[in-house]
Amino acid sequence: xxxxxxxxxxxxAAWPPSRWSDVVSVVGVSAGPDSLAMLRAIxxxxxxxxxxIVVCHVNHQxxxxxxxxxxxxxxxxxxxxxxxxxxxxxxxxxxxEQQGDGLEAAARDARYDxxxxxxxxxxxxxxxxxxxxxxxxxxxLQRVVRGTSLAGLAGIPARRLLNEAxxxxxxxxxxxxxxxxxxxxxxxxxxxxxxSNQDPRFSRNRVRNELLPLLxxxxxxxxDQALLRLAKLAAEANAxxxxxxxxxxxxxxRYCAADDNPADDNSTHESTADAAVEIDxxxxxxxxxxxxxxxxxxxWKKKKWPRQSMGMAQWEQLRRLAMAAETASPPxxxxxxxxxxxxSPSAMRLTR
Numbered sequence: 001x002x003x004x005x006x007x008x009x010x011x012x013a014a015w016p017p018s019r020w021s022d023v024v025s026v027v028g029v030s031a032g033p034d035s036l037a038m039l040r041a042i043x044x045x046x047x048x049x050x051x052x053i054v055v056c057h058v059n060h061q062x063x064x065x066x067x068x069x070x071x072x073x074x075x076x077x078x079x080x081x082x083x084x085x086x087x088x089x090x091x092x093x094x095x096x097e098q099q100g101d102g103l104e105a106a107a108r109d110a111r112y113d114x115x116x117x118x119x120x121x122x123x124x125x126x127x128x129x130x131x132x133x134x135x136x137x138x139x140x141l142q143r144v145v146r147g148t149s150l151a152g153l154a155g156i157p158a159r160r161l162l163n164e165a166x167x168x169x170x171x172x173x174x175x176x177x178x179x180x181x182x183x184x185x186x187x188x189x190x191x192x193x194x195x196s197n198q199d200p201r202f203s204r205n206r207v208r209n210e211l212l213p214l215l216x217x218x219x220x221x222x223x224d225q226a227l228l229r230l231a232k233l234a235a236e237a238n239a240x241x242x243x244x245x246x247x248x249x250x251x252x253x254r255y256c257a258a259d260d261n262p263a264d265d266n267s268t269h270e271s272t273a274d275a276a277v278e279i280d281x282x283x284x285x286x287x288x289x290x291x292x293x294x295x296x297x298x299x300w301k302k303k304k305w306p307r308q309s310m311g312m313a314q315w316e317q318l319r320r321l322a323m324a325a326e327t328a329s330p331p332x333x334x335x336x337x338x339x340x341x342x343x344s345p346s347a348m349r350l351t352r
Contacts, residue, residue, distance in 0.1 A: 004045060007175060007183040011041045014158070015128070015171035021049035023125040026086070026118045028111065029055045031070035031192035034130040036077075037180040038172055040187055042128065043081060055085045056118040056127075058111050060092040062103075063196060070192050086121065088114040100337055101306035104202060109304070112162065119166045131156050131170045133228065134177040134208075140227045141215075142207045147311050149294065150241065153234035245294045248287060252280040253299065277303065277350040281325050281343070292319045300339075305352060309336035322348055 004012065027042060029035040042053060057074040059067050071087060078085035096106035115127045136155045143152040162168045172180075184191060200206055215223045256276040277299055284292050293315040300307050314335055321333060325343045332342040339352045 007179050008041045008045050010175050011171045012045055015169050017045050017047045020126055021047040021051045023051045024122050025126040026054050026056045026124045028129045029057055029074055031073045032194055033180050033184055033191045034132055036191050037183050038130040053083055054122050055083050056115055057087045058114045059089045060107050062092050073192050086118045101308040105308045116162055127162055127168045129170055130172050132172045132175050132177055137224045137227045138204055138208050140231050142204055150234050151238050154238045155231040244291055245298055248295055252283040254278045279348040281322050281346050284322055305339055306337035
Protein backbone atom coordinates (compact mmCIF):
# COMPACT_ATOMS: atom_id res chain seq x y z
CA UNK A 1 0.00 0.00 0.00
CA UNK A 2 2.94 2.29 0.71
CA UNK A 3 3.90 2.08 -2.98
CA UNK A 4 0.62 3.64 -4.02
CA UNK A 5 0.10 7.41 -4.29
CA UNK A 6 -1.91 8.96 -1.47
CA UNK A 7 -5.17 9.11 -3.42
CA UNK A 8 -4.94 5.41 -4.27
CA UNK A 9 -4.26 4.67 -0.61
CA UNK A 10 -7.45 6.56 0.29
CA UNK A 11 -9.37 4.41 -2.21
CA UNK A 12 -7.92 1.17 -0.83
CA ALA A 13 -8.83 2.15 2.73
CA ALA A 14 -12.39 3.16 1.82
CA TRP A 15 -13.12 0.28 -0.59
CA PRO A 16 -10.60 -2.57 -0.24
CA PRO A 17 -9.89 -4.25 -3.61
CA SER A 18 -10.33 -7.67 -1.98
CA ARG A 19 -14.06 -6.91 -1.84
CA TRP A 20 -14.53 -6.21 -5.53
CA SER A 21 -11.72 -7.73 -7.59
CA ASP A 22 -13.68 -10.98 -7.99
CA VAL A 23 -16.96 -9.37 -9.08
CA VAL A 24 -18.23 -6.94 -11.71
CA SER A 25 -18.28 -3.28 -10.69
CA VAL A 26 -19.85 -0.43 -12.65
CA VAL A 27 -17.97 2.88 -12.39
CA GLY A 28 -19.89 6.06 -13.19
CA VAL A 29 -17.68 8.26 -15.38
CA SER A 30 -18.68 11.66 -16.77
CA ALA A 31 -15.61 13.23 -18.33
CA GLY A 32 -14.72 15.45 -15.42
CA PRO A 33 -11.74 15.14 -13.09
CA ASP A 34 -13.35 13.36 -10.10
CA SER A 35 -14.70 10.34 -11.96
CA LEU A 36 -11.65 10.04 -14.20
CA ALA A 37 -9.35 10.03 -11.17
CA MET A 38 -11.50 7.36 -9.54
CA LEU A 39 -11.44 5.19 -12.66
CA ARG A 40 -7.65 5.46 -13.00
CA ALA A 41 -7.17 4.73 -9.29
CA ILE A 42 -9.49 1.71 -9.38
CA UNK A 43 -7.64 0.26 -12.35
CA UNK A 44 -4.32 0.90 -10.59
CA UNK A 45 -5.18 -0.85 -7.32
CA UNK A 46 -7.39 -3.76 -8.42
CA UNK A 47 -6.13 -7.21 -7.63
CA UNK A 48 -5.95 -10.19 -9.95
CA UNK A 49 -9.31 -11.89 -10.13
CA UNK A 50 -12.22 -12.78 -12.40
CA UNK A 51 -13.97 -9.46 -11.79
CA UNK A 52 -14.48 -6.72 -14.39
CA ILE A 53 -14.68 -2.94 -14.35
CA VAL A 54 -17.43 -1.52 -16.57
CA VAL A 55 -17.63 2.22 -17.21
CA CYS A 56 -21.11 3.71 -17.37
CA HIS A 57 -21.40 7.12 -19.05
CA VAL A 58 -24.68 9.05 -19.10
CA ASN A 59 -25.08 11.65 -21.84
CA HIS A 60 -27.70 14.04 -20.45
CA GLN A 61 -27.92 15.91 -23.79
CA UNK A 62 -28.02 19.24 -21.97
CA UNK A 63 -25.01 20.97 -23.56
CA UNK A 64 -25.33 20.13 -27.24
CA UNK A 65 -21.96 19.54 -28.90
CA UNK A 66 -20.20 19.63 -25.52
CA UNK A 67 -22.22 16.64 -24.29
CA UNK A 68 -21.38 14.74 -27.48
CA UNK A 69 -17.69 15.57 -27.05
CA UNK A 70 -17.79 14.33 -23.43
CA UNK A 71 -19.24 11.02 -24.63
CA UNK A 72 -16.55 10.59 -27.31
CA UNK A 73 -13.84 11.46 -24.78
CA UNK A 74 -15.00 8.74 -22.38
CA UNK A 75 -15.45 6.16 -25.14
CA UNK A 76 -11.95 6.81 -26.50
CA UNK A 77 -10.41 6.67 -23.02
CA UNK A 78 -12.09 3.34 -22.31
CA UNK A 79 -10.77 1.94 -25.58
CA UNK A 80 -7.27 3.07 -24.63
CA UNK A 81 -7.55 1.59 -21.13
CA UNK A 82 -9.14 -1.65 -22.35
CA UNK A 83 -12.32 -1.14 -20.34
CA UNK A 84 -15.86 -1.87 -21.47
CA UNK A 85 -17.93 1.34 -21.90
CA UNK A 86 -21.71 1.34 -21.46
CA UNK A 87 -23.28 4.58 -22.74
CA UNK A 88 -26.81 5.87 -22.13
CA UNK A 89 -28.42 8.90 -23.77
CA UNK A 90 -31.15 10.69 -21.80
CA UNK A 91 -33.44 13.57 -22.79
CA UNK A 92 -33.04 15.20 -19.39
CA UNK A 93 -35.07 18.34 -20.14
CA UNK A 94 -38.07 16.24 -21.14
CA UNK A 95 -37.63 14.07 -18.05
CA UNK A 96 -37.57 17.19 -15.85
CA GLU A 97 -40.85 18.36 -17.36
CA GLN A 98 -42.44 14.98 -16.69
CA GLN A 99 -41.20 14.73 -13.11
CA GLY A 100 -41.75 18.34 -12.12
CA ASP A 101 -38.81 18.26 -9.68
CA GLY A 102 -36.25 20.43 -11.48
CA LEU A 103 -33.43 19.81 -13.91
CA GLU A 104 -30.79 18.88 -11.31
CA ALA A 105 -33.09 16.29 -9.71
CA ALA A 106 -34.03 14.84 -13.11
CA ALA A 107 -30.37 14.50 -14.09
CA ARG A 108 -29.55 12.78 -10.80
CA ASP A 109 -32.47 10.36 -11.13
CA ALA A 110 -31.51 9.60 -14.73
CA ARG A 111 -27.93 8.80 -13.73
CA TYR A 112 -28.93 6.31 -11.05
CA ASP A 113 -31.53 4.71 -13.30
CA UNK A 114 -28.81 4.21 -15.92
CA UNK A 115 -26.38 2.88 -13.32
CA UNK A 116 -29.02 0.35 -12.26
CA UNK A 117 -29.61 -0.70 -15.87
CA UNK A 118 -25.88 -1.08 -16.47
CA UNK A 119 -25.46 -3.11 -13.29
CA UNK A 120 -28.33 -5.36 -14.31
CA UNK A 121 -26.93 -5.82 -17.83
CA UNK A 122 -23.48 -6.88 -16.66
CA UNK A 123 -24.42 -8.57 -13.38
CA UNK A 124 -22.54 -6.02 -11.27
CA UNK A 125 -22.29 -6.22 -7.49
CA UNK A 126 -21.18 -2.60 -7.01
CA UNK A 127 -21.70 0.80 -8.58
CA UNK A 128 -18.94 3.31 -7.74
CA UNK A 129 -19.53 7.05 -7.96
CA UNK A 130 -16.87 9.73 -7.49
CA UNK A 131 -18.42 12.04 -4.92
CA UNK A 132 -15.63 13.82 -3.03
CA UNK A 133 -15.40 15.54 0.34
CA UNK A 134 -15.99 18.82 -1.51
CA UNK A 135 -19.26 17.45 -2.89
CA UNK A 136 -20.20 16.45 0.64
CA UNK A 137 -19.50 19.95 1.98
CA UNK A 138 -21.51 21.62 -0.80
CA UNK A 139 -24.40 19.21 -0.34
CA UNK A 140 -24.69 19.81 3.40
CA LEU A 141 -24.52 23.60 3.08
CA GLN A 142 -27.03 23.57 0.22
CA ARG A 143 -29.43 21.56 2.37
CA VAL A 144 -28.93 23.82 5.39
CA VAL A 145 -29.79 26.87 3.29
CA ARG A 146 -32.81 25.22 1.71
CA GLY A 147 -33.99 23.63 4.96
CA THR A 148 -33.45 20.00 5.82
CA SER A 149 -33.95 17.23 8.33
CA LEU A 150 -31.39 15.40 10.44
CA ALA A 151 -31.10 12.87 7.62
CA GLY A 152 -30.31 15.69 5.21
CA LEU A 153 -27.55 16.98 7.47
CA ALA A 154 -25.87 13.57 7.25
CA GLY A 155 -25.08 14.38 3.64
CA ILE A 156 -24.08 11.81 1.05
CA PRO A 157 -23.74 8.26 2.47
CA ALA A 158 -20.53 6.37 1.81
CA ARG A 159 -22.61 3.40 0.66
CA ARG A 160 -26.24 2.51 0.17
CA LEU A 161 -28.26 -0.15 -1.59
CA LEU A 162 -29.22 0.63 -5.18
CA ASN A 163 -31.41 -2.47 -5.16
CA GLU A 164 -31.34 -5.88 -3.49
CA ALA A 165 -28.37 -7.03 -5.56
CA UNK A 166 -26.28 -3.87 -6.00
CA UNK A 167 -24.53 -1.54 -3.55
CA UNK A 168 -23.53 2.02 -4.41
CA UNK A 169 -20.08 2.87 -3.03
CA UNK A 170 -18.47 6.30 -2.84
CA UNK A 171 -14.80 5.66 -2.03
CA UNK A 172 -13.73 9.29 -2.61
CA UNK A 173 -15.82 10.90 0.14
CA UNK A 174 -12.62 11.43 2.13
CA UNK A 175 -10.76 12.91 -0.85
CA UNK A 176 -10.49 16.65 -1.51
CA UNK A 177 -10.77 18.05 -5.01
CA UNK A 178 -7.22 19.39 -4.99
CA UNK A 179 -5.97 15.82 -4.38
CA UNK A 180 -7.89 14.72 -7.47
CA UNK A 181 -6.25 17.36 -9.65
CA UNK A 182 -2.77 16.56 -8.31
CA UNK A 183 -3.32 12.86 -9.03
CA UNK A 184 -4.51 13.46 -12.58
CA UNK A 185 -1.51 15.70 -13.23
CA UNK A 186 0.84 12.97 -12.00
CA UNK A 187 -0.92 10.45 -14.26
CA UNK A 188 -0.80 12.81 -17.27
CA UNK A 189 -4.54 12.31 -17.53
CA UNK A 190 -6.50 15.14 -19.12
CA UNK A 191 -10.19 15.73 -18.50
CA UNK A 192 -13.13 17.73 -19.78
CA UNK A 193 -14.41 20.98 -18.26
CA UNK A 194 -18.17 21.25 -17.76
CA UNK A 195 -19.11 24.90 -18.30
CA SER A 196 -22.44 24.35 -16.55
CA ASN A 197 -20.50 24.06 -13.25
CA GLN A 198 -20.15 27.84 -13.39
CA ASP A 199 -23.79 28.54 -14.27
CA PRO A 200 -25.28 30.61 -11.40
CA ARG A 201 -28.78 29.39 -12.25
CA PHE A 202 -27.96 26.19 -10.37
CA SER A 203 -28.02 26.51 -6.59
CA ARG A 204 -25.09 24.12 -6.07
CA ASN A 205 -22.88 26.33 -8.21
CA ARG A 206 -23.81 29.40 -6.16
CA VAL A 207 -23.01 27.51 -2.97
CA ARG A 208 -19.64 26.37 -4.36
CA ASN A 209 -18.55 29.58 -6.05
CA GLU A 210 -20.14 32.26 -3.86
CA LEU A 211 -21.41 31.15 -0.45
CA LEU A 212 -18.60 28.83 0.68
CA PRO A 213 -15.82 31.31 -0.17
CA LEU A 214 -17.76 34.06 1.64
CA LEU A 215 -18.18 31.94 4.78
CA UNK A 216 -14.51 30.97 4.76
CA UNK A 217 -13.31 34.53 4.25
CA UNK A 218 -15.60 36.37 6.66
CA UNK A 219 -16.85 33.84 9.24
CA UNK A 220 -14.84 30.64 9.65
CA UNK A 221 -11.74 29.68 7.64
CA UNK A 222 -12.42 26.04 8.63
CA UNK A 223 -16.08 26.04 7.64
CA ASP A 224 -15.54 23.01 5.41
CA GLN A 225 -14.26 20.92 8.33
CA ALA A 226 -17.10 22.15 10.53
CA LEU A 227 -19.65 20.97 7.96
CA LEU A 228 -17.96 17.58 7.62
CA ARG A 229 -18.05 17.10 11.42
CA LEU A 230 -21.72 18.05 11.43
CA ALA A 231 -22.40 15.43 8.76
CA LYS A 232 -20.61 12.73 10.76
CA LEU A 233 -22.60 13.48 13.93
CA ALA A 234 -25.89 13.63 12.02
CA ALA A 235 -25.14 10.32 10.29
CA GLU A 236 -24.51 8.61 13.63
CA ALA A 237 -27.78 9.87 15.10
CA ASN A 238 -29.69 9.14 11.92
CA ALA A 239 -28.57 5.51 11.87
CA UNK A 240 -30.49 4.98 15.10
CA UNK A 241 -33.56 6.81 13.80
CA UNK A 242 -33.53 4.83 10.54
CA UNK A 243 -34.10 1.62 12.49
CA UNK A 244 -37.02 3.19 14.36
CA UNK A 245 -38.64 4.47 11.14
CA UNK A 246 -38.11 1.12 9.38
CA UNK A 247 -39.82 -0.73 12.22
CA UNK A 248 -42.76 1.68 12.13
CA UNK A 249 -43.03 1.39 8.36
CA UNK A 250 -43.13 -2.40 8.54
CA UNK A 251 -45.96 -2.14 11.05
CA UNK A 252 -48.27 0.31 9.29
CA UNK A 253 -47.42 0.88 5.60
CA ARG A 254 -48.66 -1.15 2.64
CA TYR A 255 -47.54 -0.54 -0.94
CA CYS A 256 -50.29 -1.30 -3.42
CA ALA A 257 -50.20 -2.31 -7.06
CA ALA A 258 -51.85 -0.20 -9.72
CA ASP A 259 -55.04 -2.25 -9.41
CA ASP A 260 -55.23 -1.29 -5.70
CA ASN A 261 -54.45 -4.78 -4.47
CA PRO A 262 -51.83 -4.74 -1.69
CA ALA A 263 -48.47 -5.65 -3.12
CA ASP A 264 -45.72 -7.62 -1.47
CA ASP A 265 -42.93 -5.35 -0.25
CA ASN A 266 -40.64 -6.80 -2.92
CA SER A 267 -43.20 -6.30 -5.70
CA THR A 268 -42.08 -4.66 -8.92
CA HIS A 269 -45.02 -2.27 -8.45
CA GLU A 270 -43.71 -0.77 -5.26
CA SER A 271 -41.91 2.17 -6.80
CA THR A 272 -44.28 2.93 -9.68
CA ALA A 273 -45.83 6.37 -9.55
CA ASP A 274 -49.41 5.15 -10.15
CA ALA A 275 -49.45 2.66 -7.26
CA ALA A 276 -51.09 3.75 -4.02
CA VAL A 277 -49.72 3.64 -0.48
CA GLU A 278 -52.00 2.77 2.43
CA ILE A 279 -51.03 3.74 5.98
CA ASP A 280 -52.62 2.45 9.17
CA UNK A 281 -52.59 5.60 11.30
CA UNK A 282 -53.12 3.93 14.68
CA UNK A 283 -49.42 3.03 15.29
CA UNK A 284 -48.49 6.64 14.49
CA UNK A 285 -50.47 8.19 17.33
CA UNK A 286 -47.85 7.46 20.00
CA UNK A 287 -44.83 8.03 17.77
CA UNK A 288 -42.66 11.17 18.12
CA UNK A 289 -43.47 13.94 15.65
CA UNK A 290 -40.06 13.70 13.99
CA UNK A 291 -40.40 9.95 13.44
CA UNK A 292 -43.80 10.42 11.78
CA UNK A 293 -42.41 13.04 9.40
CA UNK A 294 -39.46 10.79 8.57
CA UNK A 295 -41.87 7.95 7.87
CA UNK A 296 -43.43 10.05 5.12
CA UNK A 297 -39.98 10.98 3.79
CA UNK A 298 -39.08 7.29 3.56
CA UNK A 299 -42.30 6.61 1.63
CA TRP A 300 -41.48 9.39 -0.86
CA LYS A 301 -37.99 7.93 -1.34
CA LYS A 302 -39.30 4.43 -1.92
CA LYS A 303 -41.91 5.65 -4.39
CA LYS A 304 -39.43 8.00 -6.11
CA TRP A 305 -41.90 10.86 -5.79
CA PRO A 306 -40.54 14.43 -6.16
CA ARG A 307 -38.99 15.68 -2.92
CA GLN A 308 -37.35 18.88 -4.15
CA SER A 309 -40.51 20.91 -3.43
CA MET A 310 -41.36 19.08 -0.20
CA GLY A 311 -40.10 21.25 2.64
CA MET A 312 -40.68 21.17 6.38
CA ALA A 313 -44.09 22.85 5.94
CA GLN A 314 -45.34 20.06 3.66
CA TRP A 315 -44.03 17.20 5.81
CA GLU A 316 -45.61 18.82 8.87
CA GLN A 317 -48.87 19.30 6.97
CA LEU A 318 -48.92 15.57 6.28
CA ARG A 319 -48.16 14.72 9.91
CA ARG A 320 -50.93 16.99 11.19
CA LEU A 321 -53.39 15.51 8.74
CA ALA A 322 -52.49 12.01 9.92
CA MET A 323 -52.79 12.94 13.60
CA ALA A 324 -56.17 14.67 13.15
CA ALA A 325 -57.65 12.04 10.85
CA GLU A 326 -60.99 11.79 12.64
CA THR A 327 -61.63 15.54 12.71
CA ALA A 328 -59.58 16.84 9.78
CA SER A 329 -61.24 19.18 7.34
CA PRO A 330 -60.77 18.89 4.43
CA PRO A 331 -60.16 15.12 4.45
CA UNK A 332 -57.73 15.33 1.52
CA UNK A 333 -54.82 17.52 0.39
CA UNK A 334 -52.70 17.71 -2.77
CA UNK A 335 -48.95 18.05 -2.29
CA UNK A 336 -46.16 19.11 -4.68
CA UNK A 337 -45.67 16.62 -7.48
CA UNK A 338 -49.44 15.95 -7.61
CA UNK A 339 -49.35 13.55 -4.67
CA UNK A 340 -52.79 13.33 -3.04
CA UNK A 341 -53.31 12.35 0.60
CA UNK A 342 -56.79 11.18 1.60
CA UNK A 343 -57.78 10.11 5.09
CA SER A 344 -60.42 8.09 6.87
CA PRO A 345 -60.68 7.79 10.68
CA SER A 346 -57.83 5.28 10.95
CA ALA A 347 -56.05 5.23 7.60
CA MET A 348 -54.37 7.44 5.00
CA ARG A 349 -54.12 6.71 1.28
CA LEU A 350 -51.43 8.32 -0.86
CA THR A 351 -51.67 8.39 -4.66
CA ARG A 352 -50.01 10.23 -7.51
